[in-house]
Amino acid sequence: MVPMSRPETDTNPYRLLPKVDAVLRRPRVAALEEAIGPSLLAELVGSVLQRWREEIGAGDLDRSGVEARLQGGRLEDEIEEAVHREEGRGVVRAINATGVVMHTGLGRSPVHPEVAAAMASAAGGYCVLEVDRFTGRRNQRDERIGELLGRLTGSEAGIAVNNNAAAAFLVMHTFAGGREAIVSRGELVEIGGSFRVPDVCRSAGVRLVEVGATNRTRLADFERAVGARTGLIMKFHSSNFRLVGFTEEVPMEELATLGREREIPTAFDLGSGRIEADGARPLEMLGGETLVREALESGLEVVTFSGDKLLGGPQAGLIVGRAERIAELRANPIYRALRLDKTILAGLEKTLELLLAGRGDEIPTRRLLLASEEEVRAAAERLAASLEGVSATVLSSQAQPGSGAAPGEFLPSAVVRVEKPGWSPERLAAALRAAEPPLFARIQDGALLLDPRSLLPSDHADVLRLFRELDSSPSPNRTSS
DSSP states (O other): OOOOOOOHHHHOGGGGSOOHHHHHTSHHHHTTHHHHOHHHHHHHHHHHHHHHHHHHHTTSOOHHHHHHHHHTTHHHHHHHHHHHHHHTOSSOOOEEOSSBTTOGGGTSSOOOHHHHHHHHHHHTSOOOOSBOTTTOOBOOTTHHHHHHHHHHHOOSEEEEESSHHHHHHHHHHHHHTTSEEEEEGGGOOEEGGGEEHHHHHHHTTOEEEEESOSSBOOHHHHHHHOOTTEEEEEEEOOTTOOOOSSOBOOOHHHHHHHHHHHTOOEEEEOTTOBOOOTTSOOOGGGTTSOBHHHHHHTTOSEEEEESSSTTOSSSOEEEEEOHHHHHHHHHSTHHHHHBOOHHHHHHHHHHHHHHHTTOGGGSHHHHHHHOOHHHHHHHHHHHHHHOOSSEEEEEEEEEBOOTTSSTTOOEEEEEEEEEOTTOOHHHHHHHHHTSSSOEEOEEETTEEEEOGGGOOGGGHHHHHHHHHTGGGSOOTTOOOO
16 A cells, blocks of 8 residues: 655645734734834734745745744744834934944934933924014024024124035035036045035036145145136035145135135035134144134135034034125025924024033033043943953053044043953844944954943943843844754
C-alpha cells in the first residue's frame, strides 16, 4: 500500500499566519488601540505580517520558525515595537550628549525657559500680533523685532523671516532679481542638506557673476565685474568650510565703498551671526566670526544672520541694515510668504529682550559654549561616578560649536567613555536612541562617548535613568529567530 503524502497545509508556513482581524482581537494587541487608533494599528499589524511573509518567501523562515514565533509571543512583541516606533517619530524631546552644541539634527539651539514660555503663551491663545494695543491701529507684525534688533546691533531697521536661507533669498530676489549679483568665487559654498549658494541665486532669478579665484579675490575683481546689469554685491559666510594658506579676501569696508560709489546695494550673509551684548561674556572662542555690529559699521547696507544659532533663539532669518533697503525688502511680495508666525515672533522677541537686559549668559547656547574645560570635566566626573551597569572613564576631548559656526574651531572638553559587557558600542547607541527620551551620543575609538558640554541641567537625571533601564528595555535591533 502506497503511503499518502502529507497535505500541503502541514508544510506551508504561510497558512500558519493569522488574519489581521484575528490578531487585533488578541489582548496585548487590542490594548494598543487607545494609543494610536484602530486604523493605524491595523496597518501596523499588516506590515508586521507582511514582513514575515517576505521572510518566508526568501527562505529565511520555515514552518517551525513561524510556530516558534507565534508560541513565544513574538508577533505581539513586534507589533508593540512597531507601535513604539510610530509614537516615537517626529519632533520629540531629545538628549544631546554628542558635544556638538548647535546640533542641526537635534534642533540647534535650545531656547531659554522664558522664551519657551512666551512661545507657548502665544500659541495657546490670542495674542497682540498686527495691532498696536495702545492706539488700536494696525502695524507690522515684526515691528518690535526691528526695534530690538536696532538697539542690539546699531542698525537703522530690521525684519525677520523664517530662516537665514530665506533671508539671503529675499535679499537677492529684491535687489538682483532678473539682474546680476557679484560674489567671490571662494564664497560659493555648500552647507547642510546640499544647500548651495549658486542654487539659491538661480532660484531667486539672479544671474551669478563669480569673481576672483577660489583662494584669492581682490577689489579689482569686483570693480571689473560691475556693469549696467549689476544689482547686488554680496558676501557669504563660509559656514562649514575654511580656506587656509595662500588666501586673500576683500575687506568689508572696501566692498561697502565700491557699492556706494557705483550706487549698488551691498549685503553680507553672516550665517550663524555672532552678537555680543552688554552684561554677557563675549564668545571669544569664536573670534573668527564677524560680529553683526562690525559688518554694519563697515558700511555694508544689509546683513543677514540666523536667529536659532549663536543668537540662541527659535529658528528665524534676521535682516538688519539701512532703513531704505529694509523697506525695499519689506515691499517685496515674497516677504509675505517668508514672514514669521506669532509663536516664533514671541520667542524671538523674548530672546532679544534677554540680551538687551544683560541676561545673555542665561541663554542655553551661550552658556554651553562658554563653559570652561574645568567645568565640563567636573560634570563628566560626576556623570561617570553615577552611571550604573557600565564601565565609565573620563577622557579629555574636543567639542564643536556646530551649525557652521566658526569652522575648524574646537572647544576643549571632557567625555565619559562608556562600555557595557556584552554590548557593542553600536548596540548601546541604538538602545539609547530608542529610549524615552532618545539620547544621542557619539561612537569614537571603539566606544560610546558622552560629552557633558551639550547636556542641559535637566538632562542629567534622565541620562542616569536611561542607563539603569537598559537591561529591561526591548532591543532596538531585534533579529529573526
